[in-house]
Amino acid sequence: MSDTVTSTTNQAARPVAFPGEAVAKEDFPLAFTARALEMIKSALDETKGEDGSYLRVGVKGGGCSGFQYSLNFTDEVDDEDVLVVVDGVQIVTDAFSASYLKGTELDHVDTLQGSGFKFNNPNAKRTCGCGSSFSA
Numbered sequence: 378m379s380d381t382v383t384s385t386t387n388q389a390a391r392p393v394a395f396p397g398e399a400v401a402k403e404d405f406p407l408a409f410t411a412r413a414l415e416m417i418k419s420a421l422d423e424t425k426g427e428d429g430s431y432l433r434v435g436v437k438g439g440g441c442s443g444f445q446y447s448l449n450f451t452d453e454v455d456d457e458d459v460l461v462v463v464d465g466v467q468i469v470t471d472a473f474s475a476s477y478l479k480g481t482e483l484d485h486v487d488t489l490q491g492s493g494f495k496f497n498n499p500n501a502k503r504t505c506g507c508g509s510s511f512s513a
Contacts, residue, residue, distance in 0.1 A: 398458075398459050398460065401461070402461055402463055405461035406470065413483045416494070421450070421466070431454060432466060433468075433470065448494060457471055459471075477500060
């Protein structure tokens with residue numbers, strides 16, 4: 378598979394070197410709802426790619442339940458990252474996070490408490506009240 382991915386933000390398409398492994402959608406540890414992809418594209422359009430052309434999805438230590446989810450735009454990728462392109466959105470995660478996110482669905486929800494991204498993680502044994510941290 379080619380190690381060059383074309384950026385699909387509103388900027389002029391530019392090749393972005395990707396040193397990691399690009400995988401098929403079904404081999405990526407996360408699935409994305411149509412609503413989540415719509416909101417990710419909207420955020421990319423809003424920032425005009427200034428924060429980066431990749432969405433990094435990750436897990437890091439912290440939060441009230443032990444692990445905390447993270448989402449941010451970046452152009453920093455390395456050879457340990459895994460990439461998938463879904464509906465033109467370039468999404469990366471690292472190997473550590475991938476092991477905790479396997480089978481997870483990322484959604485975007487609107488509730489009385491507010492709106493935001495929601496991780497539906499079958500590996501989480503316990504989550505906090507706000508849903509941003511979990512234990513596995």
